[in-house]
Amino acid sequence: xxxxxxxxxxxxxxxxxxxxxPALKLDNTMDIYDNEVLIEVTTLNIDSASYTQIKQACxxxxxxxxxxxxxxVDERGKMQNPVTGSGGMLIGTVKQIGSNFPKHKNLQVGxxxxxxxxxxxxxxxxxxxxxxxxxxxxxxxxxxxILFESGIYALLPEDIPEKLALAVLDVAGAPAQVDxxxxxxxxxxxxxxxxxxxxxxxxxAMLNVGTYGKVIVVEYSKENAQRIIELNLATHVIVADATNxxxxxNKVMAITxxxxxxxxxxNVNVPSTEMTSILITKGQGFVYFFSMATSFTKAALGAEGVxxxxxxxxxxxxxxxxxxxxxxxxxxxxxxxxxxxxxYVY
Numbered sequence: 606x607x608x609x610x611x612x613x614x615x616x617x618x619x620x621x622x623x624x625x626x627p628a629l630k631l632d633n634t635m636d637i638y639d640n641e642v643l644i645e646v647t648t649l650n651i652d653s654a655s656y657t658q659i660k661q662a663c664x665x666x667x668x669x670x671x672x673x674x675x676x677x678v679d680e681r682g683k684m685q686n687p688v689t690g691s692g693g694m695l696i697g698t699v700k701q702i703g704s705n706f707p708k709h710k711n712l713q714v715g716x717x718x719x720x721x722x723x724x725x726x727x728x729x730x731x732x733x734x735x736x737x738x739x740x741x742x743x744x745x746x747x748x749x750x751i752l753f754e755s756g757i758y759a760l761l762p763e764d765i766p767e768k769l770a771l772a773v774l775d776v777a778g779a780p781a782q783v784d785x786x787x788x789x790x791x792x793x794x795x796x797x798x799x800x801x802x803x804x805x806x807x808x809x810a811m812l813n814v815g816t817y818g819k820v821i822v823v824e825y826s827k828e829n830a831q832r833i834i835e836l837n838l839a840t841h842v843i844v845a846d847a848t849n850x851x852x853x854x855n856k857v858m859a860i861t862x863x864x865x866x867x868x869x870x871x872n873v874n875v876p877s878t879e880m881t882s883i884l885i886t887k888g889q890g891f892v893y894f895f896s897m898a899t900s901f902t903k904a905a906l907g908a909e910g911v912x913x914x915x916x917x918x919x920x921x922x923x924x925x926x927x928x929x930x931x932x933x934x935x936x937x938x939x940x941x942x943x944x945x946x947x948x949y950v951y
Contacts, residue, residue: 606704609638613753616728618682625753626726631682633728633751639705640754642712646697648768649724649744650775653800653874654898655686655693656742662688665739674744678731685725691897692724693742695750696761696771706754717767719774720750721757721928743768743949759928765935769942772949773931776802778920779872779895780809780934781927786868786891786918787813792861794885796847797872798822798839799829801948802895804941806870807838808934821860823847823881825873836940847878857885871896879904886915895920 609615615638617623618630625631637643651659651674663669678684685692699716706712720727728751736745752758761770779802787793793810797803799822810820822839824830830844843856857866865887871878871894879899882892892915894904904917935942 606637606639608705609640609703609754611640611754613726613755616682616751624726625683625728626723629681631728633678633682633730635730635749635751637701637703637751639703641703642699642706642752642756643701644695644697644718644720644750644752645700646695646729646746646748646750648697648771649684649693649695649746649748650771651684651693651724651742651744652686652689652691652897653742653802654689654896655691657874658686658688660739667737667739670739671734671737674737675731675734678729683724683727683729689897690725692727694720694722694724694771694775695727696767697750700749712758717761718758719761719771720752721759721774721777721923722752723922727751727756741948743771757923762932765932766946766950768949769935769945770932772801772945773805773935774928776805776895776922777927777931778922778924779870780805781924781930782893782895782918782921783809783868783870784813784930785924786893788867789813789815790817791867792819792821792864794821794823794857794866794869795839795872796823796869796878796882797825797874797896798842799824799826799833800872800874801945803872804833804836804838804944805931805934806872807833808938808941809930810870811838819860821857821866823853823857832944836944847873847881848875850881850884853881854884866890868893871899874898876900877903880907880911883908883913883915883917884911886913888914889916891916891918893918893920
């Protein structure tokens with residue numbers, strides 16, 4: 606077997622000298638290097654911002670969406686949306702393990718795993734798209750992918766259906782960061798609280814703030830907002846367009862008495878919600894941008910422009926222990942599990 610770099614630089618075709626994630630093209634031949642794992646892929650979970658962009662560009666036509674996804678992978682050697690820059694993750698079965706892949710990771714051929722690294726850096730070859738629905742960001746495929754030595758993964762749990770586990774693990778970083786940031790008594794705002802990551806964040810935030818804290822949800826969809834109310838996942842729910850900065854600002858300030866939020870979590874899958882997140886957050890507070898639709902230039906320069914001294918956190922999808930924390934939410938909450946099963950288990 607050929608010797609590979611721990612970080613996968615041996616797969617980069619262009620531009621030279623970069624790592625796989627920012628690269629424009631990867632080598633997606635499926636002959637593995639000595640430190641790689643070959644995965645037989647069954648399902649891709651495409652990042653929400655990316656899937657929304659593809660859906661809009663194709664007018665929600667499944668055939669056109671399939672064609673667009675395949676063309677991206679053919680062009681880049683990976684599933685990295687050229688508009689959003691984001692990817693997603695996958696589940697599959699380990700097919701082959703390189704001779705120098707770390708033994709301490711205890712990975713075996715035949716193991717069913719979910720990769721916890723982005724598709725935007727994962728060499729991928731799609732042979733066939735078996736099923737795609739515009740209403741779900743999970744795409745069933747016959748495909749192969751490569752996991753690098755530095756890549757992280759989770760063994761699929763036996764007590765949770767594969768597609769449900771994939772949906773949860775795709776956004777596991779979000780509730781894990783909420784657990785780190787939110788303290789008892791805090792006022793928290795979850796923007797885009799009705800989606801998959803938003804629901805998990807709401808659950809964790811409600812646990813952390815306790816009796817005297819507040820969890821405010823801003824949700825565009827009336828249906829999703831009603832879902833949050835019925836599941837008792839927030840103390841206040843605002844139905845509003847998060848791109849309408851002053852409308853959301855005024856409504857949040859009315860709830861907080863002008864104080865603002867200690868922590869704001871942005872989970873939306875559309876652009877131009879940066880300043881809404883920033884304005885509703887109090888000085889020295891935290892804004893966690895989990896959304897891959899975020900422009901971090903807009904966020905940084907926008908905060909400066911309105912004189913906001915706050916902590917802006919990039920949506921790193923990895924946090925130590927994030928997989929177990931997220932999976933435990935669906936184990937603990939029968940209602941959330943039933944909701945996700947209706948959406949993702951078919």
